[in-house]
Amino acid sequence: MAKKSYSFYPGCSSQKAASSSNYQVSVDAMCDVLDIELNEIPDWNCCSASIGYAGGGELPRLALSARNMALSEQAHPGQDIVATCAACWLSTKETQERLHSDKDLLAETNTALAEAGLKLKNDKNVRHMVEVLIEDLGYDELGKHVKKPLEGMKIAGYVGCQTNRPFGIAGESFENPMYLDKLINTMGAEACETYEKKVSCCGGALAFSEPEKSQALIKDIIESAYDNGADMIVTPCPVCQMNTEVYQDQINAKYGTKFKMPVVYYSTLMSVAYGKNGKEAGLNGHIIPAKQLEAIAGK
Amino acid sequence: MADAKIGAYICKGCGLGERLETKQLVTIATREGKAGVAKEHDFLCSAAGVEMIQNDINNEGVNRVVIAACSRRAKTEAFAFDGEITLSRVNLREGVIWVRPDTDEARETTEEMAADYVRMGCAEAKYMTPPASAQEKGSNNHLLVVGGGMSGMTAAIEAAKAGYPVTIVEKTGALGGAAANFYKRIPDRSPYAEPMDTGIDAMIKTIEADAKISVKLNSTITKTSGAPGSFSADITTESGATSTENFGAIIMASGFKSYDMNLLPELGGGKSPDVVDQMGLEKLAKAANGGAIKRPSDGREIKKVIFVQCAGQRSEKEGHLSYCSGHCCSTSIKQAMYFKDQNPDIETDILFTDLRTPGAPGEDFYRSGQEKGITFRKGVVSDVSPAGGSLKVKFKDLILNEEISDEADLVVLATGQVANAGVDIEAVKQDEPGEWKVNADSILNMNYRQGKDLPHLKHGFNDSHFICFPYETRRTGIYTCGPVRRPMDIQQAIEDATGAALKAIQAMENAQLGRAAHPRSGDLSYPSFRKEGCTQCKRCTVECPFGAIDEDERRYPVFNESRCRRCGTCMGACPVRVISFENYSVETVGQQLKAVDMPDEFSEKPRILVLACENDAYPALDMAAQQGMQYSAFTRVIPVRCLGSVNTIWITDALNSGYDGAILMGCQKGDNYQCHFVKGSELAHMRMSKIDDTLKTLNLEQERVATYEVAITDIKRAPQLIEDMAATIEKIGMSPFKF
């Protein structure tokens, strides 16, 4: 397959020494194998995720994403915008759709962008990395590069919310999307087909402001993975990853559970299956080590 | 007529040849079945097979054809022969090989099963005669429509468009009915967003301009007699002048009355002129004609209207209507739009418990109402009373769980529809023959043995085979449409009336050919009765679900062939067995069950008789066979026209001749009946409840006879019921009555 190039929006959490910096490491490793070129949008800014609404109104929030899109149009004409973070993708795609359906809003946004000499045509697709993998490459192509099939591993595919709703991946249902399971199976592992917390919410940003309520949600998500015999959880979302991984000790303390469930990204999984070493796959970025993956990566 | 000659044809196709000794079956048909001609064929429904049979009919004098092949429900077009013949179908495919395993152990009993069915087919053939069409043939194709509202006018226009002359009889002085008072109607086409013109004026013009339609205003029906194709009606004007006219069919579209809101004082009904029902609001809107609707009490501007849904309906309170009238939510939305379209600042609150907007416009119209700013609140109203020049409305908001007290200038109560369905013939005493007189409350004033009007089903609405065949009433050739049948809105009434017009036309055409109306459309057979044997017990005249049988002055039954639906309920009712059809009689079934080879008590081969309704239970068993389900090889199934046609003598005969169990399978009975003949299944269940006495006399166990309601969808259950009986017999042992 020929090299594929995209205009890449990495997002705040992917930056060096940020909470999902290891996601970025594994994405780079994965893209290297799949011959995907990610061209970072120059001087991109935060999308305000879904939590900026206390300080920012509707138009300022739209303007944030619009600036990124305008910069992408400038720097990478003709390339789809791709994000790896669920919230980044959602905010940007929402902005794209909103400004597409409301010409007045687009005009107002452009008035604001003009303050920094920018203009948005709004003619680009905004896509999640998973869409690139499934739609532009396909499972067959993804499977071809597997060097170390992840045999014997049972994995709960935790899709979460924002890569699934309200847009989701084309052809998938909101209630039971299958793409992550298919990716897991393509890598030679076994997906937990009956993982009933697949699309449940982890609390998102409210894990910070409402820790107890959110941790109750997280507990169910991890518990269900155990109940379904999972060795680890895999997810496409940085917030999902962080929330389900880092609070396990606090949950154990509160509920008397003994959780120690590794939570990795699909890209981590793929990098290991593609023969990358632990560091390249970002495995050293996990607080709860994914020992089975480390073992395979170390071989 | 030529002598009876049976031609029995055994098919070897569809695996029958591999599974069964067809040669042996030919021998059985010849020796035991007394078939004059008996043949096997590789592929009976092929052109060659059909030609072979037709040849025998044409050249060999075969006039009782027995086809031993697939179910009577299959290949009906291939096996439609020319000539005066009877046709018996022996179901070897769905009835034998498909319900039995293809194993060595099963071979013997499967073979016996097939052999018995061939014997039964020949026995049936022997006792059938080819039906000639009924002697009584109607010739009139003039349609009488009773009621000149939306439904009646639609039926008249549709029938006239199809070329049939129509007379509308309308009680009031004008056409239009209830809808004539409507300002607008719920939209009938996309985008279902705005109320639309009722179209009443245009319809009246159409009727006035149509030479095929005559209208009799200020008139009622004072007598109806006859049958499809030959009805006679007395039409009496207000002044008392009566004319008698003849009709081919009748459509009763007598509509509805609004539930009396004065019965709802707690909701302000009758307490203030500013509390109106939906009909009342239509009148106000029509008077305003697009301008501001004024308060009835003082003509003041209206700033706020509250609509109270389910007023006196969907309620189990004494005197309330327990049912939902179906249209009222959409009607309130439409009426709130009257206000919003005139002045968007008028507040319109619709208080509902469940908003129901059935039909095509439903959701879109509801959405349009929301877009126009109508407020919908889920709440139960407890009190509406006049207070200080306006109305105080108390209700509980069910979402906010809060008692609310609100004020409005006008309150509209969504009361329900009450059918104008004539007298309830089951509640009033019938006139004695010869003493018949007009009843002012009756719509049709029929001179039928069973009463003056169409039977009611539930809540005072006319029975109209609600579930399977709307418009079909229990009086052949008389059809209901519109809110007399069930509550409905204009659009539904129009569709209803169009359907009823079509059914009426069908009935008139069938009557002229001497054929049955629905559901045995085209059946030429009709019941005949041996007067010498009749004991004037009146069971047939009382039980006929269609009121087809009258009584003469000596109380003998008088069969009105054109009113008959050929279900055989009369035959099942007759204690002295004097009623029969040419091709369906006590003998055609009785001889079948006796033709079965009865193994002795110690053979471990019991026999189970299944009498299955041909409309639902028999197809269910066929489908079970298609799906590879199995049941006992000791089963012998005989299809019956309706469980109502089952004469208890068949059960007695079966038990006497050694059957170990008998199962009756009919359709659902009761208010939600699915019985094609409405009452047949119910009557059969009633009759069979008394079979215990027979069993006691014979000293047999009660469990040997079972009666079930079986739906066409009971594909798993139907064979299971047979298996249950087989298990029961295993438990209680064989019948001692084996000869």
Place this chain on the structure above:
Amino acid sequence: MSNYNNEMVEKFRGNFLKEVEANVEEGDWVKMCMQCGVCSGSCPLGPHWEHPPQEIFMLIRANKREEVLNSSSMWMCTSCYNCIARCPRGLPITHIMHGLATYAKRLGLAPKQQATAKFAQLFWDNLVKTGRVNELKLGLSLYFMNGIGEGIKTSLKMKDIGLGMLKTKRMSPMEMLGGHGCKDAKGLHAILKKAKEIEEAKIGIHGA
């Protein structure tokens, strides 16, 4: 801001639905709710809402202005979009909740001690500063948002998580000294300022 509140009360006197339609993101949709309750039943924090979305919509139509705007309800939204995915009427419920929260904040009616309301403001302030979120500063400001004493307690509670993040290089003390940011933060600020102006002019906030 309470001035703004008084003006809006005056302007929409007695018609909160109209006010929401005019001033709240996607507020036009509120009247289209058909009260089925699927949103409330689908919300992950549903039981913790003072008034779940279905009730919020009814309260708006029933003119309960204070009850809605003072409520902590909208601040319980985790932005999981389950309500949007399932709403049979297609209401953008998540956005309406965000919009109501924004509006309550603008009117000065949002509950003062609501944790998410505070965190959401911190998040915005944090990202606006350099154009990108500084996770370390955001985290610390979150822990200390209820004062020094609370902050130390929370920090201690969160210490292990912080250490974990440090060890795995998913957090760095260096972020305290500036850290990541947009080069053209000035341009971004100008864009945001203009966007705010346009929006506030539309909904009648003067001289922001």
